[in-house]
Every structure is written in C-alpha cells, then in structure tokens.
Amino acid sequence: MARITAGVATSHVPAIGAAFDHGRTQDPYWKQVFDGYEWVKTWEKAEKPDVVILCYNDHASAMMLDVVPTFALGMAEEFTPADEGWGPRPVPVVQGHIELAAHLAEQLVLDEFDLTLMNNMDVDHGCTVPLSLMFGKVDAWPCKVIPLAVNVTQFPTPSGNRCWMLGEAIRDAVESFPEDLNVQIWGTGGMSHQLQGPRAGLINPEFDNAFLDGLSGDAADLRKITRLEYLRESGSEGIELIMWLIMRAALGEDVEELQRFYHVPASNTAVGHIVLKPKEAAKAKSAA
C-alpha cells in the first residue's frame, strides 16, 4: 500500500533558482537562504521518496490565461522545464508517475474534486525551484513527481478550507493505491510577499510565523483564514500559502515537526520551509 510518509513546504522564489543555476549559492546574500536547506537535503537522501506530489502554481508558463484551472493534475510521463523569458532552467526533466496520477485523477473526481487533467505541460520555477532546494544539483531527480497546479493568481482562488479538504482526499487516495510506495507531499509558494503596485515588498513575519506554528500545532485555525485576510496580511502573492494547507491536511490529524526555517528576504519574498511527519508514521517507524 502506498503511504504519505512526510510533508515538506517551501517558498519557490524564481531568484533562488537563478542563484542556484548561476553558482551564487555561497554569495553572502544567498548563503543565508541555501544554508536553511542543508538539513533537508541530507534528510531526503535518507528518506528516498518514490514519488512526490508537488503542489505549486503555474506562473503563466503552461496554463493561465488560456485556461485557468482551479486544480490541475499532471498526468504526463515527463514535464519539461519552461522557458520563462530567460531560457529554461538547466535542471533535469521532471518524470511523472502515470499510474499513481491516474489513480489520483479517478479517486479525487469520485470524491467530488473536479480536477483538470494535464496530459501535456511544461513546469516552471514553481515546480523546479523546490526540487533544486530539496535535492541539490543532480543529473536526474531522484524520484517521480506528480505536479498539482493550483490557481492562486486569479480571484477567487480555491479557499484555504477547500485546499485542506483536497489534502484529506489525496491522503485517502494514496492509501488506496495498491503498490507499496513511499510518497511525500510538498506545498510550495509563499510566504508573505507582494509583487505588484505601490504596496510591493510587503513582508509580515508575525503572520508567517503564526502560520508555521499552526502547521505543526493546531491547524484548525488555518482553515478559517479567508482569501481577503491572506491578501491583506501576507500580500497579494502570499495567498500561495493555501497550497501548504493541501500538504498539511494530507498528513492526518497530528504531525511532528522535524525542521523549520524562516528568512527574509529572497528577492521580494519571505522564505519559509518546514518538514512534517504524520504522527502515525513516526510511531510506526519507532515500533519497527
């Protein structure tokens, strides 16, 4: 049986990808960011996930505005890094897991999530920057990836609560997949940032840290944060944080926090990163 063994969240700032690709990770400005991911890179090598369900948003690279799906699941065998105007990132092609993706597509629609299914799409920095942060510079990504793109750009986005419910349904769907797979779920984007207008540059550490506390503690309150509250408190692009709720909900009721990192800034953005393990998985491991 497939199991969700851990949840990981991280910001997916494009400038982090650019610093990574141009060998600037040890520059003083960027070192403070990349040092925050040393722990997780070692941990991932030991965890060896088979598949990552990677919640991210497309930044008008593959979908919007021709189509604006609320939830779009990547069904393809592979996903090529997109050219976002400066050439594609020099990172490996992302390999999909078509059997698990097909199972998710079936189960999630049966559970009344009206997904859009993407049989052909490129993936942008939203998907590839988290992979670089978790796995470093590699010739091939060490696991399969099922990209799940969420509309966090065009109002109304799905609500935080809807994202939570999707996370719960993903957990059930993974657990009903017969093959024995070690599956992780990642939530990406955020934390507070605003990339438009005179209010650009907004950062709200108080909101961000309360959000991180909620993820590892009592997450119930996070479900109630409205879209308007995200926009006011965490900036117009901070609403990407709803994707972290998909990750959190897929881990079940109780979680153990393994790692946390928070740093301001990377370019325009507050960088947040957290690694969580479902309590049952933690227990099962110590019993084994």
Added chain:
Amino acid sequence: MTTKRLYPLSDLNDIPGTTVFNAARAREAYHLHKFCMSLMEPANREAFRDHQRAYLDRFKMSEEQKRAVLDRDFNKLIDLGGNIYFLVKLSNTDGWSVQRAVSSMTTMTADEYAAMMREGGRSPEGQRSIREGN
C-alpha cells in the same frame, strides 16, 4: 445554492496599493498576456527587441497597453488588466531581475527598494485597509 459570503467583494478594493486580479481583468489583459507569453520563445524575444512597436502590432492589444509596454510602466499595465506573473516575461526579456520589475511599481529606486527588502521588507502596519487606516 449560494455559499455564505464572508465579506463584501468590494472589500477587495480596500487594500492600499493593491489590485486584485480577477476574471474581468484577465479578459481585459488577454491579448497583453498573449504578447507576454510569446516572449517565451527566443526568436520572438529577438524580434521584439529589434522592432518593439512592430512586434506589438501583431497583437490585439489596446493602444494604451502597447504604450505602457513601450514605457515599461508596470503599474499602468496592472491598471490595464495585467498580472505580474505574465508581465515578468517582459522584464525577463529585458534582462531585469524580478525585484527590479517589482520595485519599479513603488515610489523607490531599485537600490532603495533592495535596501528595504534587506532590512525586512515593507511592514504591513498601515497597509492593510484604506478604510480602517491600519
């Protein structure tokens, strides 16, 4: 069935210095977006750099949108329906960092903006609501 509305949608216009991108704006910006998306092809970036005005005329954008592209006036482009996620294809083509493009929408210079970010960014105090002034 109507889900309970937790706040009037007009509250989305109550956030200082912020334009909320919605379906109506997306429609207004559709051809501007097509132009920006075309810059994902190296040959198109080249053609745009060579003859910006002629390249823009290939798209069904409004004259105002074309003008704002030529002026690299990102606040204006957002007024005219744009969204930063496709507008950065334009600033990327110019070789600008996203931070530079974003800073151009504030009253600061790029250096002043970068310094503000290094010092922790813009505080949300007084930036949450026009009505409440908080």
